[in-house]
Amino acid sequence: MTDLAYRFNISQSSVTNIFHAWLYALYSTLGGLVRWPETDVCQLPEVFQNEVFRRVKCVIDCTEIFIDRPSNLKARAQTYSNYKRHNTIKILVGVSPTGCVTFLSTCWGGRVSDRQITCESGLLDKLLPGDVVLADIGFNMTEDFALKGAQLIVPAYTKGKSKLPKENVEKSRKMSRARIHIERLIGRMKDFEIIKGPLPINLVKRKSDSRITAGDKIVRVVAAIVNTNDAIL
Template sequence: MVLLLLVLMLRLMTLLQVVISEAICAAQRLKAMNSELQNLRTENIQLRSDVAHLSTTYDQSAFVDEDEKVLFFTGLPTYQNLVLFTFLSPHLPVKSPDTFKQLMLTLMRLRLNVSTTFLSYAFNISIATASRIVTDVIDVMFIHMKPLIIWPEMEHLQKTMPMQFRKHFVKKCAVIIDCFEVFIERPSNLIARAETWSSYKHHNTVKFLIGITPQGTVSYISNAWGGRVSDKHLTENCGFLDNIVPGDLVLADRAFNIQATLGCRMAHVKIPAFTRGKSQLAPVDLETTRKIAHVRIHVERVIGSVRQKYLGGDITN
């Protein structure tokens, strides 16, 4: 009888030790779970803060009096230049994100040349939505900003003609023209691939004709053509000549051999003298070439400004 009681007591003690051990383990697990829960709460609070910060990073209020920030993200020099937003906002799609963020997203794409994947994370939207916003906003910008490029009357040009133009090219210079190319991805379509191949750049490109006034303002920009097209063909077929009136003078590079075409319109073109087959230029041709180069630098500066501000430097002239 006594032996049986001893055996029962031993078993009870063993069970008690097991229960105590399990209780200790359970307490440790509970403590670990409480610690993990606290960490998760802290992380959740931080994530909420980060999301809230991201949601306001590109709000319009975040750019007020932040000219350096505006310049970095958009290429526009000051916040006041973002009145562009008020001009375009009524025409932008009404959807998430708001219209200001749609404009910012597009300007960042043009200015910084970042991927739509990056923009999707930055604005907390899908990649497809980011890509669609860029396409939609660029269409709106083209439709509503293209009319802002105006071909001025010669009378207005003559009143403010810079002195170097008055000195070298009398007062009839209407426009300085040049072409520039923008690199694109190689098209999958074989015909498009051939039409956009630039033998000069050894890359697939689209080409534009740009014209500026002697005062340095853009007065003409053509639609995009395949990089294969010559400067001469582009100039004669893009609609540029519809702006030329009798007596106008056009300054251009050697690639623009359009004397006959402009002659039919009783206008003139000045291009640098050709050196092919000549050991050296005649003094008169050399002086004329210097004068043309001296004033054509303005169109190069305009193209260079576009290159520095937008499309990540992918613009080449």
Template sequence: MTDLAYRFDISQSSVTNIFHAWLDALYATLGGLVHWPETDVCQLPEVFQNEVFRKVNCFIDCTEIFIERPSNLKARAQTYSNYKRHNTIKILVGASPSGCITFLSSCWGGRVSDRQITTESGILDKLLPGDVVLADRRFNMTEDFALKGAQLIVPAYTKGKSQLPKEDVETSRMMSRARIHIERVIGRLKDFEIIKGPLPINFVKRKSDGQVTCGDKIVRVVAAIVNTNDVIL
């Protein structure tokens, strides 16, 4: 904001007002491009054209965005990510096999677990009986998905096993190939400079429950733009 104010020879408050006005307009106009479809109407990538994965309609993962270090000690603790060793916000991303972002959670403090953000984000309420979801083994919540009549597929656990059965080895190999898709989707999302962070604290501060923060709007607008790209095959 300071740099833009200097470049255009206007006050920083004017830059801030213009930025937020345009962000609100983009959020209202483009936000609908991120939506949960009834079916995946795009051509399925080759990796999903097999007996195991042909019914997959979504894969999920979490991603984190760096933020400035909060001065409030409670907020600092809630946003500190042990994985990133930095204060972050965490978002659950859901994508179709064709690489379209179909779900975004609200921004949470980086300390939140993958399980909590999944159960409280509302994505489970969108699942229908028979839906199949792919995820990393961190998402150890098969029963939560089963209660919705959906199936969660994660890579086989190797802890305590000298050797995996042949079927698990083959499934894990296909899982690794399929995982590349969600990594490429998140890579497209985080290719935007503003997403790389660190975001200012006032962009992610939530004054009340249910409030859409500036950070939430930025992530959704960027995701909407990502969805205008070509299909990932």
């Protein structure tokens, strides 16, 4: 903001107002491009055309974005990620088998667990009986999905086992091929300089008159633009 104010010879407050006005315009216009599919209207990629994955509704994973260190001690604790060893915001991302971002949670502090952000993001309420969701091994919450009549499939656990059964090895191999979609989509989102971080605190702090932060708007706009790009398949 300081750099832009200097380059255009205007006040920093004017730059901030212009930035947020355009961010709101982009969010309002493009935000609808990230939407949950009502029906399966697209031809599934080959990797999903099998008995196990043909009912996959989405592939989920969490991603984190670095933020500046908060001065408030409580906020500092809530945003500190043991995995990243840094203060972060964490977002749950859902990707369709056809390679589009179909679900985004709001931004949470990096300390939140995968289970908590999944349960409280509203994702489970979108699932219908028979839906299948693929996730990484960290999403140890099959019962939460079962209560909705859905199935969560994660890779087979190898801890404490010298060798996995042949069928589990083959299933894990197919899962890896299917889950690569979400890794590529998140990678495309992280290509945008604005979310490479660290984000300033004022972009991730929730205002009293708003349910979402500027960070939420930025992430959704980036995801919407990614959805307009060429398919990853």
